[in-house]
Amino acid sequence: MTDYHELTQAEAVEYARGIENIFPDGAQLESREISDGNLNHVFHITEPASGRGLILKQVLPYAKVVGESVPMSLDRARIENEALRIQGELCPDLSPKVYAYEPDLALMVMEDLSDHIIMRQGLMERGHYPLFAVNIGSFLARTLFFTSDLAMDLLEKKQWVKAFINPELCNITEDLILDAPYKKSRMNVFEPHIRDAVEHIWADTGLHLEVALLREAFLTKAQALLHGDLHSDNIFIKLDSMKVIDPEFAYYGPMGFDIGTIIANLLLNYSGQEGWSTDAQERTDYRLYLLDTVRDLWTQFELQFRKLWNEHAADRMAKTRGYQDLYVARLLQDTIGFAGTIIVCRIHGFIHVADIDQIENAATRERAQRIALEIGAALIKRNRSACSIEEVLDIALKAVGSP
Numbered sequence: 001m002t003d004y005h006e007l008t009q010a011e012a013v014e015y016a017r018g019i020e021n022i023f024p025d026g027a028q029l030e031s032r033e034i035s036d037g038n039l040n041h042v043f044h045i046t047e048p049a050s051g052r053g054l055i056l057k058q059v060l061p062y063a064k065v066v067g068e069s070v071p072m073s074l075d076r077a078r079i080e081n082e083a084l085r086i087q088g089e090l091c092p093d094l095s096p097k098v099y100a101y102e103p104d105l106a107l108m109v110m111e112d113l114s115d116h117i118i119m120r121q122g123l124m125e126r127g128h129y130p131l132f133a134v135n136i137g138s139f140l141a142r143t144l145f146f147t148s149d150l151a152m153d154l155l156e157k158k159q160w161v162k163a164f165i166n167p168e169l170c171n172i173t174e175d176l177i178l179d180a181p182y183k184k185s186r187m188n189v190f191e192p193h194i195r196d197a198v199e200h201i202w203a204d205t206g207l208h209l210e211v212a213l214l215r216e217a218f219l220t221k222a223q224a225l226l227h228g229d230l231h232s233d234n235i236f237i238k239l240d241s242m243k244v245i246d247p248e249f250a251y252y253g254p255m256g257f258d259i260g261t262i263i264a265n266l267l268l269n270y271s272g273q274e275g276w277s278t279d280a281q282e283r284t285d286y287r288l289y290l291l292d293t294v295r296d297l298w299t300q301f302e303l304q305f306r307k308l309w310n311e312h313a314a315d316r317m318a319k320t321r322g323y324q325d326l327y328v329a330r331l332l333q334d335t336i337g338f339a340g341t342i343i344v345c346r347i348h349g350f351i352h353v354a355d356i357d358q359i360e361n362a363a364t365r366e367r368a369q370r371i372a373l374e375i376g377a378a379l380i381k382r383n384r385s386a387c388s389i390e391e392v393l394d395i396a397l398k399a400v401g402s403p
């Protein structure tokens with residue numbers, strides 16, 4: 001990576017100009033740094049005259065949110081590019097087009113999705129997305145099934161496991177999501193008004209055991225190629241379309257981590273609803289919509305995953321009587337457990353979510369934080385005994401008293 005340097009806006013424009021069939025010769029182009037993520041640079045290159053655009057994402061040799069003092073490998077650009085390629089092959093309608101990858105600059109050039117909205121924003125505006133459950137169910141079923149031992153040649157799958165070793169980014173998840181929130185740590189960030197609830201979590205040894213088991217699965221269960229960070233800032237959405245971006249945390253891990261991450265983000269928004277509407281009926285309706293979405297998402301995933309298994313399983317053991325049912329049952333349990341860990345870490349861990357943090361009124365924000373912690377902890381505790389997605393809905397309903 002000897003030629004690596006951080007691109008200037010002018011260089012980004014020149015690079016974009018060289019991508020074939022996007023901008024006409026001599027086009028007047030503008031560049032804006034638009035990254036609101038934690039790790040990288042994102043340039044939005046546009047031709048105002050035609051409204052055409054391109055996205056250039058450059059990986060930085062450190063985590064932007066922490067600063068240059070903590071170096072990070074540029075190899076995550078290779079991982080993100082490769083994961084996007086696989087995602088694009090398995091789910092072309094649900095992935096951004098990638099036009100170019102420049103390894104020396106750790107740079108990807110991709111489709112401009114500015115006609116969509118970031119899903120977290122959409123949820124904060126109480127948007128309804130009727131195709132979301134089917135689309136995300138399909139994305140999860142296809143990416144997880146086709147990259148697993150169920151569908152792949154077993155030797156090739158091991159090569160993929162090797163190619164997607166992603167130590168630094170996995171380490172972020174292992175530390176910030178699956179460890180620090182359960183003990184006193186300088187990696188935790190929270191407001192003093194919830195200290196009692198946080199200390200309760202620090203003292204709950206039964207909860208710690210469940211988290212240790214989930215963390216063990218994250219460390220050791222190379223079940224499928226995960227997106228690895230499937231939260232609602234990484235989903236672009238509009239009424240008739242959904243695209244998943246930013247798979248730089250991709251690695252071979254437990255399928256339930258991806259499914260749990262998106263469910264957790266729906267429930268974080270659910271927890272914060274009182275901050276986003278003063279109308280009680282509006283809040284109730286939206287909370288019920290979010291719970292329906294959680295149920296539909298799981299149902300769609302299960303339906304499509306089982307169908308793929310029945311039609312495309314390559315592993316001869318896949319036909320073993322009872323195996324599919326047990327596999328799906330364990331997958332639901334992992335999903336529920338990981339969903340709980342994602343919720344907890346986004347309340348008093350290092351990185352939070354706008355659905356909660358941007359609630360202006362401190363008392364309303366505190367209530368949202370407490371609801372989320374209650375749901376998160378309950379999901380973690382329930383994980384190994386859970387039998388149905390309805391249990392997630394019951395836990396969420398109980399935490400708010402009534403929706």
Ligand SMILES: Nc1ncnc2c1ncn2[C@@H]1O[C@H](COP(=O)(O)OP(=O)(O)O)[C@@H](O)[C@H]1O
Nearest residue numbers: 035036037038039040042055111112113114246
């Ligand atoms: N293909 C795209 N089209 C439009 N905007 C994008 C696209 N990819 C990223 N962005 C914008 O850049 C932001 C950060 O991108 P992301 O890939 O999530 O970076 P990071 O890895 O730093 O989190 C997104 O939240 C979005 O606003």
Ligand SMILES: CSC[C@H]1O[C@H](OP(=O)(O)O)[C@H](O)[C@@H]1O
Nearest residue numbers: 037038039063065172229246351
């Ligand atoms: C120190 S980064 C922590 C946090 O950032 C990632 O988010 P994103 O790249 O989408 O901005 C990821 O969620 C990590 O947990």
